[in-house]
Amino acid sequence: MTQELYRRLAWTGIRKNRRLYLPYLLTCAGMVMMTYLVSFLSSSEALLRMRGGDTMRACLNLGFFVITFFSAIFLFYTHSFLIRRRKKEFGLYNILGMGKRHIAVVLLWESLLSAAVSLAGGLLAGLLLSRLAEAGMCALLGGGADLGLQVSPDSLLRTCAVFLAIFVLILLDSLRQLRLTNAIGLLRSENAGERPPRANWFFALAGLLLLGTAYWMAVTIQDPVSALLLFFVAVLLVIAGTYLLFISGSVAFCRALQRNRRYYYRTSHFVSVSSMVFRMKRNGAGLASICILCTMVLVMISTTVCLYAGAEDGLRARYPRSINATVYAASPEALSGAWTAQARSLAEQVTDELGAERENVLDYRVLAFGGLVRGGRVVIDPDALQGVGQSAAGLWQVYVMPVEDYNRLMGAQIALGPDEAVIAAAEDGAAPNGTIALGNGEPLTVVSTVSELPGSSLDSVQLFPVLYVFVSDLSAAGRSLIEAGGEEWMDCRWQYAFDLSCPEEEQSAVRDALQESLETLMEQGGEEVVGVGCRCFAEERVSFYSLYGSLLFLGILLGVVFVLAAVLIIYYKQVSEGYEDQSRFDIMQKVGMTKREIRSSINSQVLTVFFLPLIAAGVHLAFAFPMVQKLLLAFGLTNLGLLMLVTVACYLVFAAFYLAVYRATSRAYYSIVSDARAEG
Amino acid sequence: MSILDVSGLEKVYTTRFGGNRVRALRSVSFSVEEGEYVAIMGESGSGKTTLLNILAALDQPTGGSVRLDGRELSQIKESQLAAFRRDHLGFVFQEFNLLDTFSLEDNICLPLVLAGKKPAELLERAQQIAGRLGIADLLKKYPYEVSGGQKQRAAVARALITSPRLILADEPTGALDSRSTDELLDLFAAVNRAGQTILMVTHSVKAASRAGRVLFIRDGEVFHQLYRGASSDSAFYQQITEALTALTTGGERP
Numbered sequence: 001m002t003q004e005l006y007r008r009l010a011w012t013g014i015r016k017n018r019r020l021y022l023p024y025l026l027t028c029a030g031m032v033m034m035t036y037l038v039s040f041l042s043s044s045e046a047l048l049r050m051r052g053g054d055t056m057r058a059c060l061n062l063g064f065f066v067i068t069f070f071s072a073i074f075l076f077y078t079h080s081f082l083i084r085r086r087k088k089e090f091g092l093y094n095i096l097g098m099g100k101r102h103i104a105v106v107l108l109w110e111s112l113l114s115a116a117v118s119l120a121g122g123l124l125a126g127l128l129l130s131r132l133a134e135a136g137m138c139a140l141l142g143g144g145a146d147l148g149l150q151v152s153p154d155s156l157l158r159t160c161a162v163f164l165a166i167f168v169l170i171l172l173d174s175l176r177q178l179r180l181t182n183a184i185g186l187l188r189s190e191n192a193g194e195r196p197p198r199a200n201w202f203f204a205l206a207g208l209l210l211l212g213t214a215y216w217m218a219v220t221i222q223d224p225v226s227a228l229l230l231f232f233v234a235v236l237l238v239i240a241g242t243y244l245l246f247i248s249g250s251v252a253f254c255r256a257l258q259r260n261r262r263y264y265y266r267t268s269h270f271v272s273v274s275s276m277v278f279r280m281k282r283n284g285a286g287l288a289s290i291c292i293l294c295t296m297v298l299v300m301i302s303t304t305v306c307l308y309a310g311a312e313d314g315l316r317a318r319y320p321r322s323i324n325a326t327v328y329a330a331s332p333e334a335l336s337g338a339w340t341a342q343a344r345s346l347a348e349q350v351t352d353e354l355g356a357e358r359e360n361v362l363d364y365r366v367l368a369f370g371g372l373v374r375g376g377r378v379v380i381d382p383d384a385l386q387g388v389g390q391s392a393a394g395l396w397q398v399y400v401m402p403v404e405d406y407n408r409l410m411g412a413q414i415a416l417g418p419d420e421a422v423i424a425a426a427e428d429g430a431a432p433n434g435t436i437a438l439g440n441g442e443p444l445t446v447v448s449t450v451s452e453l454p455g456s457s458l459d460s461v462q463l464f465p466v467l468y469v470f471v472s473d474l475s476a477a478g479r480s481l482i483e484a485g486g487e488e489w490m491d492c493r494w495q496y497a498f499d500l501s502c503p504e505e506e507q508s509a510v511r512d513a514l515q516e517s518l519e520t521l522m523e524q525g526g527e528e529v530v531g532v533g534c535r536c537f538a539e540e541r542v543s544f545y546s547l548y549g550s551l552l553f554l555g556i557l558l559g560v561v562f563v564l565a566a567v568l569i570i571y572y573k574q575v576s577e578g579y580e581d582q583s584r585f586d587i588m589q590k591v592g593m594t595k596r597e598i599r600s601s602i603n604s605q606v607l608t609v610f611f612l613p614l615i616a617a618g619v620h621l622a623f624a625f626p627m628v629q630k631l632l633l634a635f636g637l638t639n640l641g642l643l644m645l646v647t648v649a650c651y652l653v654f655a656a657f658y659l660a661v662y663r664a665t666s667r668a669y670y671s672i673v674s675d676a677r678a679e680g
Numbered sequence: 681m682s683i684l685d686v687s688g689l690e691k692v693y694t695t696r697f698g699g700n701r702v703r704a705l706r707s708v709s710f711s712v713e714e715g716e717y718v719a720i721m722g723e724s725g726s727g728k729t730t731l732l733n734i735l736a737a738l739d740q741p742t743g744g745s746v747r748l749d750g751r752e753l754s755q756i757k758e759s760q761l762a763a764f765r766r767d768h769l770g771f772v773f774q775e776f777n778l779l780d781t782f783s784l785e786d787n788i789c790l791p792l793v794l795a796g797k798k799p800a801e802l803l804e805r806a807q808q809i810a811g812r813l814g815i816a817d818l819l820k821k822y823p824y825e826v827s828g829g830q831k832q833r834a835a836v837a838r839a840l841i842t843s844p845r846l847i848l849a850d851e852p853t854g855a856l857d858s859r860s861t862d863e864l865l866d867l868f869a870a871v872n873r874a875g876q877t878i879l880m881v882t883h884s885v886k887a888a889s890r891a892g893r894v895l896f897i898r899d900g901e902v903f904h905q906l907y908r909g910a911s912s913d914s915a916f917y918q919q920i921t922e923a924l925t926a927l928t929t930g931g932e933r934p
Contacts, residue, residue: 261799261800261803262799264799265789265793265798265799265802265803266793267793267794267796270786270789270790270793270794271790274779274781274782274786275781277781278780278781584779584781586777587777587778587779588779589738589762590736590738590765590771590773590777591766591771591777591790591791591794591838592762592763592765592766592767592791592794593762593794594759594761594762594763595762597762597794
C-alpha cells in the first residue's frame with residue numbers, strides 16, 4: 001500500500017515536471033537506441049560476411065565503448081539539472097513529514113520508471129531502425145545486401161546492462177545530493193543570492209593568448225608530420241582557451257562595455273549588457289562545452305566524409321593501375337639484370353592465360369628514398385638524417401629514374417649526357433644553382449624540368465615534397481648514393497603495372513597468379529631479387545572503403561550523439577534561464593518597460609548566448625582547416641576543394657539544425673516567462 | 681486640483697471554469713489631491729492589491745474609471761502605457777523589486793535610461809537623489825550586498841528619479857525591521873513635505889499614522905476615512921486603531 005503511494009508520488013513527480021523530464025527521457029531513449037544500433041551492427045552476420053566486414057567490426061566495437069562513455073557523461077550532466085530544479089519539491093516533502101529515507105524511495109521509483117520508459121522506447125526504436133542502419137552500413141561498404149529484420153538478443157542484453165548501470169550511478173548521485181542538503185536548504189536552494197561576477201582580466205588575457213597560439217600554430221604549420229605531432233597540442237590549447245574566454249573573457253568584455261558610459265546607458269544596451277554579465281557567469285562553462293562539442297562534431301564529420309569521398313583519389317595515387325607489381329632488387333645494378341625481361345614475360349603470360357588484356361602498361365626502374373635536399377645536393381647519409389629529428393623540414397621523397405624509361409613511357413626524346421639531369425620537383429629550391437648532386441656524386445647540370453610524370457603526378461599524396469631526378473646512368477647514380485651511406489635507406493624497384501578491363505574477380509585472379517609466379521621468380525632469381533609485391537586496385541579499394549566507411553559511420557553516429565547532448569544542454573539552459581528571468585520580467589514591466597522592449601532585450605541576450613558557441617565553433621573550424629588539410633595529406637587526400645566543400649556543407653547543415661533546435665527550445669523559454677505574467 | 685480620481689471602480693474575477701465569480705472591488709470611489717499623503721488600509725483579501733494594480737494600469741477594471749492627471753487610464757493605448765507609467769508613476773514595493781543584475785546606481789537610473797536621457801544627466805540626478813536619501817556611498821554596491829532598509833531606499837530613489845506625479849507604495853515597510861521602518865516613514869514624510877503626492881497601501885497602523893488621510897477598505901468598498909487634521913502622530917495612531925477595531929469587530933460605521 002505504501003509502496004503504491006511512493007510509486008504514485010514518483011509518477012506525478014515526473015508528469016508534473018514533464019517540461020524537464022520529457023527531453024531527459026527522450027535523450028535517454030536516443031542514447032539507448034544508438035548504443036543498441038552500434039552493438040547490433042558489430043555483431044551483424046550479414047555485415048561480417050561482406051568483404052572488409054572484420055575491419056568494420058573492430059571499428060564498431062571501439063565505437064560501442066566511446067558511445068557508452070559519452071552517454072554516461074551526458075546523462076549524468078543533464079540529470080544534475082533535473083535534481084537541482086526538484087530540490088525545492090523534495091524540501092517540501094521533507095517539511096511535510098517525509099523522512100529522507102522516504103524521499104529516497106520516491107527517487108528510486110522515479111529512476112525505475114524513467115529507466116523502464118527510456119529502455120523500452122530506445123530498444124524499440126533501435127529494433128525498428130536496425131534494419132535501416134544495416135542497409136546503410138552495407139551501402140557505405142560499397143555493396144548491396146539482402147537482409148531480413150533481425151533481433152540480436154546479445155545486443156539487447158548488453159545495452160540493457162550498460163544503461164542499467166548508468167541509471168544506478170545516476171540514482172546514487174541523486175541520493176548523495178539528497179543527503180548533503182537539509183530541509184531548509186532544499187526549500188531555498190533555488191534562490192541563493194548571487195554575487196556579481198568580477199572581470200578576471202588575467203584569465204581573459206590568458207585565454208586570448210592560448211587561443212591565439214593555437215591559431216597561429218594551425219596557420220603556420222607547413223608539413224603533415226609536424227601537423228600530426230602538434231594537432232593534439234593545438235586541440236588542448238583551443239579547449240583551454242575556449243573555456244577561459246567564455247568564462248572570464250565574456251565577463252571582462254561586458255565589464256568593459258559597462259565602463260563606456262555612452263554605450264552602456266542606452267535603452268537598448270542597458271538591460272542587455274548588465275544581464276549578460278550574469279548570464280555569462282552562469283553559462284560560460286556550459287557554452288564553452290557546447291562550442292567544443294560543436295567543433296569536434298564538425299571536424300569529425302567533415303574529415304570522415306572527406307576521407308570517404310576522397311578514397312578514390314588516394315587509391316589512384318597509390319595504385320595507379322588495376323594490377324601493380326613491384327619487384328625489389330638487391331642493388332641499382334641488379335635492376336638491369338636479365339630477370340626483368342623474365343618477369344615481364346611472366347606477367348604477359350599470366351594475363352594471356354587468363355584471357356585478360358593489358359592496357360596502359362607502366363614499366364620502369366626507380367631508386368626511391370627519403371633524403372635531405374640542401375643547396376642542390378641530395379643527402380642520404382644516415383647521420384645527417386638522424387639529426388633531422390622531430391622536424392621534417394628539408395626532407396624530400398626522392399625518386400631517381402633512368403631517362404630512357406621516361407622517354408619510353410612518355411614518348412619523349414630527351415638525350416642526356418653523363419653529367420646532365422632532368423628534374424621534376426613539387427617545390428621550388430631543389431636545385432638552386434641549376435645543378436643537382438646525388439650523394440657523393442659530381443653535380444649534374446639540370447638541363448630542363450618536366451611536370452608530366454608516368455603513372456602519378458607531383459602533387460599527389462606524399463607526406464613530403466616529391467623530387468624526381470632523371471639520369472642517363474642509373475647505376476652510376478645509385479653508386480654515388482650508396483657511397484654516401486644510403487644503402488639501407490634506398491629501395492631499388494622495378495615497377496610493372498597495367499590496367500585490366502575484365503571484371504574484378506578476374507582481376508583478383510590475375511593478381512594471385514602474378515604474385516605466385518613472381519615469388520617463384522624470386523626464388524630462382526638468386527641474390528638479385530629480394531622481394532616482390534603485387535597489388536590489385538579493386539581489392540585495395542574494398543579494404544579502403546571498409547575502413548573509411550566504418551570511420552564515416554562512426555563519425556556520423558558520434559556526431560548524432562554529440563548533437564543530442566548539445567541539444568539537451570541548450571534546452572535545459574533555456575528552461576533554467578526562463579525560470580530565472582520570470583521575476584525580472586515582472587519588475588521591468590512595473591518600472592516602465594514595454595513588453596516589446598523586454599522581449600527584444602531578452603531575445604538579443606538569448607540569441608547571443610546561444611549563437612556564440614556556434615560562431616566560435618565556426619572560427620575554430622576555419623583555423624583548424626589548414627591543419628586538418630595537412631593531416632589528411634597523410635591519409636593521401638589532396639583534394640583541397642573537396643575538403644573545403646565538405647567542411648562548409650557540414651557547418652551549414654549543423655547551423656540549420658542548431659537553429660531549428662534553438663527555435664523549438666526558445667518556445668519553451670517564452671512560455672515559462674509569460675506564465676509569470678499570467679500567474680503574477 | 682485632484683491628481684487621482686477614482687469613481688465607481690469594480691473588479692470581478694472569474695475563476696477558470698467560469699463557475700465562481702469573485703468580486704474583489706465593489707464600488708470604490710475616492711480622489712487624491714496634489715501634495716497629499718494617503719494611506720489605504722484593509723485586511724488581507726479586502727482588495728487593496730487589486731486596487732493598486734488597477735491604479736498602476738497593470739490590471740484592467742471591469743467597471744468604473746480611473747483618471748490620473750485628468751487622463752482616463754483605460755483610454756491610453758497599450759503601446760503608450762509603459763511610457764505613461766514611467767513618466768507619471770513611481771513604485772515602491774514590499775519586496776523592493778530591485779534587479780539583482782544591476783548595481784544600486786543602475787537600478788536607480790533604470791527609468792531614466794528607458795526614457796532615453798543622456799548618461800551625464802542621469803548619473804548626476806542619481807547622485808543627487810541618492811544624496812538626499814543617504815545612500816550616496818552605496819551606489820556601486822549590488823542589492824545582495826546591502827541591508828533591507830538600504831534596498832528600500834534605493835527603490836524609493838528609483839521611484840523618485842523621474843519626478844513622478846504620484847508615488848504608489850505597496851506595503852513598503854512590510855519587509856523591514858522597526859528601525860528601518862521608522863527611517864523609511866521619516867523619508868516618506870520628508871518627501872511628502874517637499875510636495876510629492878504619495879498613495880500607500882499598508883497593513884501597518886504605524887505606517888498609516890504618518891499619512892495625512894487614511895482610507896479603510898472592506899469587502900471591496902471604501903468603508904471609512906480619517907483625516908489627520910491637526911492631531912499628532914500618536915493621537916492619529918489612536919484614532920486609526922479605534923477605527924480598525926470597529927471595522928473588524930462591529931461592522932457598523934463608527
